[in-house]
Amino acid sequence: MGNKIIFKGRLFCLSTKKVKLPNGYISDLEVIKHPGAVLIIPFLAKGKVILLRQFRAVLNIYMYELPAGTLKKKELPLDCAKREIIEETGYSAARLVKLGHIYPVPGYSTEEIIIFKAEGLEKKSGKADEDEIIESFIVTKKQVRSMFKSGKIIDAKTICAFTMCGWL
Amino acid sequence: MGNKIIFKGRLFCLSTKKVKLPNGYISDLEVIKHPGAVLIIPFLAKGKVILLRQFRAVLNIYMYELPAGTLKKKELPLDCAKREIIEETGYSAARLVKLGHIYPVPGYSTEEIIIFKAEGLEKKSGKADEDEIIESFIVTKKQVRSMFKSGKIIDAKTICAFTMCGWL
Numbered sequence: 559m560g561n562k563i564i565f566k567g568r569l570f571c572l573s574t575k576k577v578k579l580p581n582g583y584i585s586d587l588e589v590i591k592h593p594g595a596v597l598i599i600p601f602l603a604k605g606k607v608i609l610l611r612q613f614r615a616v617l618n619i620y621m622y623e624l625p626a627g628t629l630k631k632k633e634l635p636l637d638c639a640k641r642e643i644i645e646e647t648g649y650s651a652a653r654l655v656k657l658g659h660i661y662p663v664p665g666y667s668t669e670e671i672i673i674f675k676a677e678g679l680e681k682k683s684g685k686a687d688e689d690e691i692i693e694s695f696i697v698t699k700k701q702v703r704s705m706f707k708s709g710k711i712i713d714a715k716t717i718c719a720f721t722m723c724g725w726l
Numbered sequence: 727m728g729n730k731i732i733f734k735g736r737l738f739c740l741s742t743k744k745v746k747l748p749n750g751y752i753s754d755l756e757v758i759k760h761p762g763a764v765l766i767i768p769f770l771a772k773g774k775v776i777l778l779r780q781f782r783a784v785l786n787i788y789m790y791e792l793p794a795g796t797l798k799k800k801e802l803p804l805d806c807a808k809r810e811i812i813e814e815t816g817y818s819a820a821r822l823v824k825l826g827h828i829y830p831v832p833g834y835s836t837e838e839i840i841i842f843k844a845e846g847l848e849k850k851s852g853k854a855d856e857d858e859i860i861e862s863f864i865v866t867k868k869q870v871r872s873m874f875k876s877g878k879i880i881d882a883k884t885i886c887a888f889t890m891c892g893w894l
Contacts, residue, residue: 564732564733564740565732565733565740567742567756568754568756569756569833569834570756570834572732572733572740574735577783579781579783579857579859580781580859581859583856583857585783585857586736587783587784588733588735588736588737588738589784590758590834613747613748614829614832614833615745615747615753615755616755616757616832616833616834616835616836617829617832617836621829621832623832628833658877658880659877659880660880660881660882660885661782661785661789661880661881661882662830662831662882662883663830663831663835663837663882664782664784664785664789664791664881665737665782665784665796666737666738666758666784667784667831667835668784668785669831671882688751689747689751689753691747691748691749706889709826709827712826712827712828712829713828713829713832714828714829714830714831714839714882714883714886715830715882717828717885717886717889718882718885718886718889720889721874721885721886721889721894726889726894
């Protein structure tokens with residue numbers, strides 16, 4: 559039914575639309591149309607993972623997160639993962655394996671996040687975007703569990719990814 | 727700096743603004759200002775939890791999710807949790823304990839989800855909103871683990887909550 563575009567932005571598009579639900583009720587939706595995203599769990603040798611500490615301007619806080627990024631136009635999730643791991647960690651990955659997918663906000667955004675495990679890392683000279691403030695750390699499973707239990711890891715996609723790979 | 731409101735909706739407000747990042751770079755943000763939300767893990771006796779199967783019109787799919795909802799104006803998270811558990815499951819809770827909080831999309835939304843564990847459930851006559859299509863199931867830890875492993879639980883907040891209470 560009616561679809562009215564309110565805003566076309568850099569990250570997403572906002573529209574309102576009327577839809578008929580399976581129970582017949584006509585609902586007014588507010589929809590963030592999002593191109594989708596990827597998250598990468600970068601495994602170094604000996605059970606170690608690269609974790610980022612990133613400034614989130616929207617919340618005005620620093621957060622611990624696994625590397626992730628939004629799909630560019632016509633970009634495949636695997637290609638996006640290859641690009642983002644280099645940009646955000648400075649490592650390339652020889653192997654990227656899809657572990658699963660999640661919907662972070664099914665109530666108002668079409669965003670789907672594909673989760674990859676990365677192995678066979680090799681140091682490159684990655685460079686984050688100018689508007690990204692990122693430090694990287696190497697952490698063990700024990701450290702990740704401790705950070706989660708003490709409330710230091712509060713990014714939903716990062717918690718889901720660590721759960722998928724058995725680290726939480 | 728400049729904050730321009732683009733849209734005021736039922737669920738959230740969209741604005742664009744310029745902010746100075748800690749590195750001095752001026753960034754253009756697209757911000758969903760969200761009132762916040764709660765999620766409740768409703769524990770019945772004998773290690774059983776109430777899980778919902780809900781129609782998500784934005785994605786046009788049914789999803790398995792724990793009960794959750796958005797804070798009303800000036801509503802406290804605990805009051806929202808008390809209200810939502812009755813509305814979505816038909817049970818009231820004698821005890822609600824905060825387990826933690828998560829940010830589902832820190833890149834573009836201020837939404838924070840407070841996660842509660844609910845115990846001491848008592849059957850009431852709850853009624854979901856007209857635009858909510860919800861069925862509820864009673865599931866065991868083993869069933870939740872199996873559903874997660876087979877990719878049937880893909881809602882990020884639900885995965886985070888089950889991880890927080892040790893069910894995943």
